[in-house]
Amino acid sequence: xxxxxxxxxxxxxxxxxxxxxxxxxxxxxxxxxxxxxxxxxxxxxxxxxxxxxxxxxxxxxxxxxxxxxxxxxxxxxxxxxxxxxxxxxxxxxxxxxxxxxxxxxxxxxxxxxxxxxxxxxxxxxxxxxxxxxxxxxxxxxxxxxxxxxxxxxxxxxxxxxxxxxxxxxxxxxxxxxxxxxxxxxxxxxxxxxxxxxxx
Numbered sequence: 001x002x003x004x005x006x007x008x009x010x011x012x013x014x015x016x017x018x019x020x021x022x023x024x025x026x027x028x029x030x031x032x033x034x035x036x037x038x039x040x041x042x043x044x045x046x047x048x049x050x051x052x053x054x055x056x057x058x059x060x061x062x063x064x065x066x067x068x069x070x071x072x073x074x075x076x077x078x079x080x081x082x083x084x085x086x087x088x089x090x091x092x093x094x095x096x097x098x099x100x101x102x103x104x105x106x107x108x109x110x111x112x113x114x115x116x117x118x119x120x121x122x123x124x125x126x127x128x129x130x131x132x133x134x135x136x137x138x139x140x141x142x143x144x145x146x147x148x149x150x151x152x153x154x155x156x157x158x159x160x161x162x163x164x165x166x167x168x169x170x171x172x173x174x175x176x177x178x179x180x181x182x183x184x185x186x187x188x189x190x191x192x193x194x195x196x197x198x199x
Contacts, residue, residue: 001054002149003064007083008073010045011128013136016162017071018049021140023158024150025053033058046077053149071143072096073118073135078104087111094143096135100182115182116142118173125173127166137163141174142181152178 004021008014015036022034033052050064066086075097077083084093084107092112095104098120101113122133137159144152156174160167 001052001058001060002069003067004051004053004069004071005064005067005083005087006049006051006071006073007077007081008047008049008071008135009077010047011132011134012047012073013134014047014049014073017073017136017140018051020136020158020162021143021150021155022051022053023162024140024144024154025051027154027157028150030055031058033060037063046081067091069143069147069149070094071139073139075099078107084111092147094139094146094181096139113183114142114146116177116180118142118177121173121176121180125169125176127169127173137170138173138177141176141178144174145178146181146183 006014006018018034022032025032031054034050036049052058066088068088069092070083070087072078072083072093072095075095089110090112093107094114096118097115098117099115101108101115104113107113118135118138119133121138122128122135123130128134140155141152144150144155156171159170159174163170
């Protein structure tokens with residue numbers, strides 16, 4: 001079983017991101033489970049979404065405390081809460097940030113850090129507003145490219161089916177983010193990221 005936790009703020013699309021990724025994984029003939037956790041205040045408040053995937057039936061029904069991977073939709077959450085609680089050593093963290101992975105030195109020493117400017121990509125494609133872009137589809141493209149867990153084509157197919165409004169713009173954002181992931185100081189494809197991780 002592989003487990004993913006998504007950290008964001010209300011309005012960034014964390015819950016929809018977990019749903020879209022779940023659809024993509026399910027279409028890859030795997031079992032999947034996704035669910036959110038949030039308080040009464042949603043807009044701007046921290047939101048967490050969870051996703052499990054496995055080749056066999058998933059019988060666990062609780063929040064994910066020891067994820068294999070993290071997606072962080074708002075880099076400011078890293079200083080506000082310990083988003084890495086329980087993350088397995090060497091786990092993947094995909095962060096929405098204009099900063100390079102090397103600038104997250106406390107994380108880079110323990111985990112595999114990938115960054116992408118999902119906010120800039122979403123804003124460039126008019127997804128959300130200039131002041132509050134909705135970054136979920138862009139970050140999913142980045143996660144697909146960095147992790148290799150599910151193909152970018154399956155993610156884009158799920159986006160097309162789940163976004164009745166402007167699906168093509170969201171697909172363009174996902175593909176742009178997949179091409180713009182940063183590991184260290186270099187832009188990497190998934191195959192190159194795997195080589196870095198294995199080195």
